[in-house]
Amino acid sequence: MPWDRPEARMRARHVRIVLSGVAVAILVDGCAHTTARVATASRSTGPPQATRAEAPPAAPPARAAPVRSPGVGSAVVLARVGTREIAYIADADDRDIVVADAETLQEISTLDVGSAPAQLLLTKQGRLFATLRDRGEVAAIEGTGVDDDALRVVATASAACEPLAIATPPDEASLVVASGWGHTLASYDVTTLTRQWARDLDREPRAVLVSDDGKRAVVSYAVGSNLDVIDLATRETIRRVSLMGSQFGVDRGEIPSRPGDELPTYAGQAFAIARGLTPAGRVFVPHTRMRPGRVEEPFGPPGSVGYGSTDVGPTETFNVAVLDESTGTPLPDSVSTDGGLNCVLPRAAAATDEGELLVACLGTSEVVALDGAAANPHQAVTQRWHVPAGPMGIAMDDTLPRALVWSQFDHALTWLLAHDRSHVVVASNALPRKAPFSAAFARGRVLFHLSDERISADGRTCASCHPDGRDDGLVWSTPDGPRNPPMLSGRLASTKPYGWLGRAPDVAAHLKQTFSRLGAKSGKAGLGDDDKRALMAYLDEMKPPPVEPRAGTNQTLVAEGQRIFQSKDAACADCHGFDGVTPDAMRHNVLSWAHGDAIGIFDTPSLRFVGGTAPYFHDGRYATLRALLTHTRGIMGQHKPLSDAELDALDAYVKTL
Ligand code: HEC
Ligand code: HEC
Numbered sequence: 224m225p226w227d228r229p230e231a232r233m234r235a236r237h238v239r240i241v242l243s244g245v246a247v248a249i250l251v252d253g254c255a256h257t258t259a260r261v262a263t264a265s266r267s268t269g270p271p272q273a274t275r276a277e278a279p280p281a282a283p284p285a286r287a288a289p290v291r292s293p294g295v296g297s298a299v300v301l302a303r304v305g306t307r308e309i310a311y312i313a314d315a316d317d318r319d320i321v322v323a324d325a326e327t328l329q330e331i332s333t334l335d336v337g338s339a340p341a342q343l344l345l346t347k348q349g350r351l352f353a354t355l356r357d358r359g360e361v362a363a364i365e366g367t368g369v370d371d372d373a374l375r376v377v378a379t380a381s382a383a384c385e386p387l388a389i390a391t392p393p394d395e396a397s398l399v400v401a402s403g404w405g406h407t408l409a410s411y412d413v414t415t416l417t418r419q420w421a422r423d424l425d426r427e428p429r430a431v432l433v434s435d436d437g438k439r440a441v442v443s444y445a446v447g448s449n450l451d452v453i454d455l456a457t458r459e460t461i462r463r464v465s466l467m468g469s470q471f472g473v474d475r476g477e478i479p480s481r482p483g484d485e486l487p488t489y490a491g492q493a494f495a496i497a498r499g500l501t502p503a504g505r506v507f508v509p510h511t512r513m514r515p516g517r518v519e520e521p522f523g524p525p526g527s528v529g530y531g532s533t534d535v536g537p538t539e540t541f542n543v544a545v546l547d548e549s550t551g552t553p554l555p556d557s558v559s560t561d562g563g564l565n566c567v568l569p570r571a572a573a574a575t576d577e578g579e580l581l582v583a584c585l586g587t588s589e590v591v592a593l594d595g596a597a598a599n600p601h602q603a604v605t606q607r608w609h610v611p612a613g614p615m616g617i618a619m620d621d622t623l624p625r626a627l628v629w630s631q632f633d634h635a636l637t638w639l640l641a642h643d644r645s646h647v648v649v650a651s652n653a654l655p656r657k658a659p660f661s662a663a664f665a666r667g668r669v670l671f672h673l674s675d676e677r678i679s680a681d682g683r684t685c686a687s688c689h690p691d692g693r694d695d696g697l698v699w700s701t702p703d704g705p706r707n708p709p710m711l712s713g714r715l716a717s718t719k720p721y722g723w724l725g726r727a728p729d730v731a732a733h734l735k736q737t738f739s740r741l742g743a744k745s746g747k748a749g750l751g752d753d754d755k756r757a758l759m760a761y762l763d764e765m766k767p768p769p770v771e772p773r774a775g776t777n778q779t780l781v782a783e784g785q786r787i788f789q790s791k792d793a794a795c796a797d798c799h800g801f802d803g804v805t806p807d808a809m810r811h812n813v814l815s816w817a818h819g820d821a822i823g824i825f826d827t828p829s830l831r832f833v834g835g836t837a838p839y840f841h842d843g844r845y846a847t848l849r850a851l852l853t854h855t856r857g858i859m860g861q862h863k864p865l866s867d868a869e870l871d872a873l874d875a876y877v878k879t880l
Contacts, residue, residue, distance in 0.1 A: 286349030287367045290621050295432050296342030296389035298616025299629035304367045313340035317657040322368030328636045328652035334374035341387040346395045354386040357769050380416040383407035388430045392437030401428040404768035422458045430496040443493035446696040452551035462551045466491030490697050497572035506546040509569035509582045514538050516700035518819050529740030530699045539683050541566040543601040562601025564682045566591050567674040573617040575641050583614035586674035586684045611635035612669050667761025677750045680742030692765040698843040704820035705842035713767020717804045718829035723841040725826025784876025794860040803830040803880045813859040817842040834878030849874050
């Protein structure tokens with residue numbers, strides 16, 4: 224199996240920070256699953272060289288010089304060691320940081336970091352940092368990875384659950400890290416890796432950038448429709464930028480559509496932020512804009528396409544918000560016009576010296592070049608290249624107008640030449656895989672992210688509504704009524720039968736409905752049996768979030784909540800199972816019928832990961848678990864109405880499932 228299944232275990236951990244020969248033990252409360260650090264240097268293919276795993280050389284270590292230092296993390300980074308140009312790659316499959324020769328695209332060495340690295344950041348000083356997603360750590364790495372100078376982790380610090388994005392201000396005195404599942408932004412001292420502060424964020428942050436004056440951070444999200452501009456001195460949110468613009472009067476995108484809303488709501492999924500170079504002062508946020516349709520009509524609104532409708536425009540478009548770096552305000556045109564599906568699942572971006580913006584499109588395995596000076600760059604595609612599957616990172620070179628792309632799914636590096644109107648890639652090479660990799664999982668992962676008429680008529684991918692295998696937080700109009708997509712990763716096994724109505728006894732049966740709602744080609748023109756099996760293998764094995772309770776969870780409260788959950792008075796366990804994650808597989812009427820619903824009884828959902836999947840109920844009517852618990856008093860369980868204090872305890876417990 225390609226991924227380790229994490230177990231939920233609560234633990235306070237000691238992490239040793241070793242810097243300048245001083246070891247400091249600090250108490251941390253992250254979300255990783257092991258205490259031991261498994262960071263070993265290993266040498267792999269490439270020029271034959273002696274294997275070494277001992278101490279660093281006594282002389283001050285040579286450092287890699289970044290080719291560029293945009294101050295934002297990336298899955299691939301270019302550097303120079305002497306005159307040699309190399310690439311550092313965050314290889315999430317092999318849990319390695321890979322060092323490759325930028326000219327030959329051959330692997331030079333690897334560092335096993337014992338966790339999927341998400342992003343790397345190489346400062347102007349030549350310090351390399353990585354976010355270690357599963358371990359819940361930020362790591363400082365020394366060595367160049369070239370010749371005898373093996374890469375090695377010299378310090379780690381704990382981060383809130385699932386650290387993903389990393390950025391640094393121009394003075395490079397601190398690192399700002401955004402954690403996805405742990406929805407936290409934190410700042411670390413760059414030399415000691417001491418955490419200076421941390422603050423809460425909305426669900427599922429994915430990218431962060433610090434403004435060129437070092438005063439503000441811009442944070443983007445995979446769920447919701449806002450960007451947050453955060454003052455780094457006060458840590459307050461000073462601006463919420465709606466990716467939907469103001470043409471709809473109010474910022475509705477933040478809250479999912481509710482039955483009775485007369486306007487549809489939208490979402491903007493933003494996984495990348497890039498700083499513009501020419502002209503300077505622009506910040507680009509490529510994102511996917513979703514329109515889930517009006518939900519109040521039983522068989523979907525006019526223009527219904529099964530999932531959503533086209534009466535107000537396409538269900539999914541590609542957009543690029545352009546922010547003024549000095550204020551964080553968006554250029555109005557960039558958030559008020561659609562760019563069609565010029566790029567499906569934008570996942571990485573980088574600006575060129577010539578004013579272009581390159582965006583990696585995971586859904587079509589392409590990189591597109593946009594005119595970064597345009598008022599709405601998403602409409603101004605100038606070039607398009609096909610790259611190996613899974614483009615997750617782009618790094619610009621300095622001497623040539625070329626970009627290096629890391630494709631995680633095909634495990635390959637590719638050079639593109641900007642301004643080359645032939646749209647041909649210059650060179651591409653697949654790096655050797657270290658960990659055995661199931662072919663079905665690999666194929667299924669590609670299919671899950673694939674924009675293809677065998678999957679949907681309008682180019683949508685599974686990941687469009689289940690980003691990173693989770694849920695988009697939206698409420699889609701469907702022929703059955705309003706439907707909030709369930710989170711999939713790590714959760715499917717416990718939630719049979721499938722769909723809110725529990726109509727599908729297995730995943731294969733549910734996928735029939737999915738393909739039909741998406742208007743996929745069927746029969747011989749549709750996905751073959753092997754592909755369907757591969758997709759299911761991926762659904763089964765896709766990586767769940769690292770699931771430790773958040774920092775500061777009160778264990779007494781959690782234990783009290785568990786007692787209440789399992790009590791006769793609350794009766795939660797009657798339907799959701801004693802452990803909350805083995806539901807009774809039955810449909811119940813918990814008086815949750817909503818406008819547009821054809822049927823008012825619903826399959827008991829598994830509560831696995833429920834703390835991270837707001838909003839709640841099939842129609843997303845509750846924005847928080849606490850609101851759900853309050854409003855379902857005496858209706859869903861709670862035979863004897865629970866006090867506020869008891870609900871607080873229940874709330875705390877349910878969040879740990
Ligand atoms: C337009 C948004 C959208 C797209 C695209 C989409 N889904 Fe879903 N998915 C949903 C919604 C909404 C539900 C709940 C459906 C229901 O209850 O009828 C759902 C439910 C599911 C479920 C059942 C989960 C459970 O816990 O019961 C699975 C499995 C699933 N989707 C897989 C997929 C796969 C695989 C694809 C790609 C082939 C896909 N989805 C594409 C929105 C979407
Ligand atoms: C009679 C069976 C039953 C009992 C008892 C019950 N639930 Fe539920 N629960 C359901 C059903 C059915 C739904 C889905 C309702 C919907 O979406 O409209 C649900 C939904 C939920 C959800 C939202 C899940 C999501 O992903 O949106 C939570 C949280 C929840 N229940 C917690 C509890 C707690 C806590 C208790 C005890 C106080 C409880 N339930 C008692 C049947 C039950």
